[in-house]
Amino acid sequence: MAENLSADVVVIGSGICGALAALALRKRGASVLMLEAGPRMDRGRLVAAFRNSPRKSDWMAPYPYSPWAPHPVYKPDDNGYLMQAGPYPYPAEYIRAVGGTSWHWAAHAWRLVPNDLRIRSLYDVGVDWPISYDDLDPWYQQAEEIMGVCGSDQTGSPRSKPFPMEPVAEPWAMRRIRERLEGTYPVVANTVARNSRTYGGRPACVGNNSCQPICPVNAQYTGGVAVAGAEAAGVRLVENAVVYRIEHDARDRVSAVHYYDPDKGSHRVTGKQFILAANGIESPKLLLFSTSDRFPNGIANRSGTVGHKLMDHPSTSLAFYADEELWLGRGPQSPSSINTMRDGEFRRRHSPYRLDFTNISQVLGATEALIAEGVYGPEFDKQLRYRAAHQMSVKTVLEVLPDPTNRITLGTKKDALGIPHPQVHYNVDDYTRAGAKAAIADFARIAGLMGGTQLRYSDPEHFANNQHITGTLSMGTDPTDSVTDPWGRAHDHENLFMCGTGVMPTSATMNSTLTGVALALRTADHMLGAAGVPSDMQAAQAEASAP
Structure with a gap:
């Protein structure tokens, strides 16, 4: 009989955003279960694989490819996982494994500039964010202190505190x-x-x-480091767990998620709150595939905007x-x-x-x-x-502007577990x-x-593609034109939250990871407050106001 899995918070995806959100919640007392579609990876083996690989310019070469958790690879040849609907090709590459794609990132951890969040008001293009730069500043700082970020003050991004x-x-x-x-x-x-x-x-x-594909001495912060910290704090990780369905109850609250193991054995996981923290392609794919009588177009998709407004650089x-x-x-x-x-x-x-x-x-x-x-x-x-x-x-x-026609949909091809490949519609x-x-x-x-x-x-x-997958789960105040509210909560499901770069309403000009992490930490803190647990920001404010 399959093990009955349950936790206060169930996190889908073990990339840098999901793992750090899981860690924040666990540190404040929540039981947290993290589900990862791909396998666990060993740093030493990855470094050896890169050193021994003849394909030194192929940054995906050292990383495992799993039939049950496939991902797109474009060097030396397109493997056909991400189906291209055009009119312009979108050659994304990402890693479906424990720790996610930041295993092979360049470690760029940029803040936005304040005007990036107001381009509709200021320049009559794109959209405005439902939050301000000042709202993000403390979460940027927290993310930088966790990850160990350094840089120059001459970037146009204000700071209330210095770099770590x-x-x-x-x-x-x-x-x-x-x-x-x-x-x-x-x-x-x-x-x-x-x-x-x-x-x-x-x-x-x-x-x-060799920052890409892997730092051999572990000087860069990665999702692998984040996962190790989460597990050390008591977060439970289930690897090779391919979530294929999100289940909801009569009140539209998410009640469980279902995943396949590599042999296509099905498992059901229950929880009180759920975080979807796969990337901006795999997350909308799962939502669109999780249909029901009440949500025939997919979970969290009454607005019809899930997967829309795909952006990159x-x-x-x-x-x-x-x-x-x-x-x-x-x-x-x-x-x-x-x-x-x-x-x-x-x-x-x-x-x-x-x-x-x-x-x-x-x-x-x-x-x-x-x-x-x-x-x-x-x-x-x-x-x-x-x-x-x-x-x-x-x-x-x-910068690419948020265009609804740039989007992720379900493709006609299916993987080894019978799950549709994602299909991308994209133009520059x-x-x-x-x-x-x-x-x-x-x-x-x-x-x-x-x-x-x-x-x-x-x-x-x-155009080359920088692999900064942004949008497809955009936050906003209008439930008819966005997927989540300003806290990352799905408009349609009060206990479903989304973490990562997918919730960003615009892409700006900077690598999106730090903003995704800052938003994930902000979402986790809000989840604690909503559950009646004093959040980090509430605790800090109480301490600051104490006599």
């Missing part, structure tokens, strides 16, 4: 870029969840230059040879950026963007290019040394394309300041 630690040491290449661009562009250290000193029991960054880029040796590859892969185009009146006309510099070693890419060009012998050695030392690149990180609109066009002048100016030669612009009709 000083920035990671600036790589030589980034120093030279900063010095060469000074007076025209301010180049600043990226805000990252990467240790510059021992923090949280983890060591400082030692510059291995498309990128264009420029590669060239600088007139001095930079030798990219020492230190973190993505350490510095230009942030002056994150906000401004121009947002009425075109997308804002961040300009990001890569610090990935150029040896492998240059070697592959020379082999493809048929270069060999002494000329190969000469060209490899020159290209590896001089080649650099800069890319845009562009004129607003974002205009931002990419505006950035071409910045690219040219940067290349000029660096003495650049052999400029290679990316195809203006082709």
Whole structure:
């Protein structure tokens, strides 16, 4: 007989947002059960898999692929899991395993700028958030202190308290870029969840230059670290548990979830409150698949907006040879950026963007290019040394507006357990394309300041994808045009909450993870208050007002 599983709070998904919400709830006394579709992973084995893999540029290569919890992979070939309905391809990659996709992130932990939450009011585009930047500030701070975040104050994001630690040491290449661009562009250290000193029991960054697909010394905060903390606090984790149905009662409260094990054995899990914390693709897929007589279009979907307003951050880029040796590859892969185009009146006309510099070693890419060009012998050695030392690149990180036609639906194909694949409908609109066009002048100016030669612009009709899945579960005050309320609670179900980047109403220009974590911590705190347990913020306010 199957074990009868139950908890005060049941969390679906063990990524960084779900695990930290689970930890916050457990620390305040709730029993918490976390269900993860994929397997548990061992850090040592992942590091070894990366070192032994011949596909060093494929950041998914070290991570397990499970027939019962498949995920999209686009390098070297599209595996067909995420079905493309067009008109523009959306090549998402993510990990369905314990700890989630932040196992292989670049650790960018940016805050939004205040105006990002008011673009409808200020610029007549997109939508306004139902909360303010000031509402987020304490949760940003808490997230940064948990994760160990460091960065520059010159990002446009106000702070009421300092970063938990000083920035990671600036790589030589980034120093030279900063010095060469000074007076025209301010180049600043990226805000990252990467240790510059021992923090949280983890060591400082030692510059291995393999942040993606995995930091070999564990200097970066990841979902794996979050899960370990949650389990140490008493959260129970069930791995290889593929939730396929959300059950509700006559009052529309969620009463249970059902999951398959790898052999398709079905299990029912009950709870008082539920958190859906898969990503912005798997979460709407589950909601849409969980139909009932009262919710024929899926759980939490009376509005018909589940899966809608999918956003990410498309990128264009420029590669060239600088007139001095930079030798990219020492230190973190993505350490510095230009942030002056994150906000401004121009947002009425075109997308804002961040300009990001890569610090990935150029040896492998240059070697592959020379082999493809048929270069060999002494000329190969000469060209490899020159290209590896001089080649650099800069890319845009562009905002996408919330468009209901960009969405996740259920596909016609099914996986090994009979669950539909997600299908994506996506396009890059004129607003974002205009931002990419505006950035071409910045690219040219940067290349000029660096003495650049052999400029290679990316195809203006082709956008790289930054894998920052945002939207599809948007929060709002209008139940007819959003999925959750401003606290992440489903409009249709009083005990169902959603955590992660999916609830973000807009994407802005910054990597979305820190905002997702801040919102998840805020949601967990609200859940405690709603359950009659003094929340962290209530406790802090009481302490501050005590005589």
